[in-house]
């Protein structure tokens with residue numbers, strides 16, 4: 277069983293193409309931190325935003341970005357999944373819902389990828405329905421899918437081509453969230 281997954285993961289990566297290396301990723305994240313600091317790190321800005329990481333894909337992005345933010349904030353997480361171990365999205369499934377600490381707050385939502393936009397549209401609406409004062413969507417990558425999305429991100433790290441990617445928190449079939457760069461999976465290696 278373990279060797280099946282080990283070999284399948286290695287085969288996927290063998291045929292994949294690195295589209296953004298670690299340095300490019302880190303440069304993009306530093307720029308995003310700068311954009312957030314430019315808005316929130318002022319003595320006259322007395323906000324105390326709530327930063328919400330969308331688990332599990334945002335775990336790496338969140339861990340990199342947070343120490344680069346220089347203003348007072350509270351951190352929490354939510355857990356939503358739409359892809360599971362597939363390469364096509366389905367219904368949005370909530371695993372950990374937002375808490376009452378969102379009420380009246382400026383909420384900065386961190387996610388790894390805006391693909392079809394269903395997940396973050398759902399997340400944003402839920403936060404607003406719960407009473408968040410403002411929701412800022414910060415996504416590490418925005419996939420150019422060639423059609424309109426139900427939501428747009430306020431802060432974007434990189435725009436990626438319309439390909440299924442792994443790395444920097446993103447997975448295919450559970451594999452390769454741990455890669456420091458971004459790799460596009462070969463179409464023939466996808467299930468759908």
Ligand SMILES: O=P(O)(O)OC[C@H]1O[C@H](OP(=O)(O)OP(=O)(O)O)[C@H](O)[C@@H]1O
Pocket residue numbers: 330331332333334356357358359360365387388389390391392393394395396446447
């Ligand atoms: O814009 P969308 O098409 O809705 O896709 C984006 C979402 O898909 C991924 O989550 P996934 O459901 O794979 O769960 P994961 O975070 O555990 O990988 C990713 O982390 C985003 O939250």
Ligand code: HPA
Pocket residue numbers: 359389391439440441442446447448
């Ligand atoms: O391209 C992707 N890769 C990994 N996870 C994803 N979730 C939505 N799109 C993607």
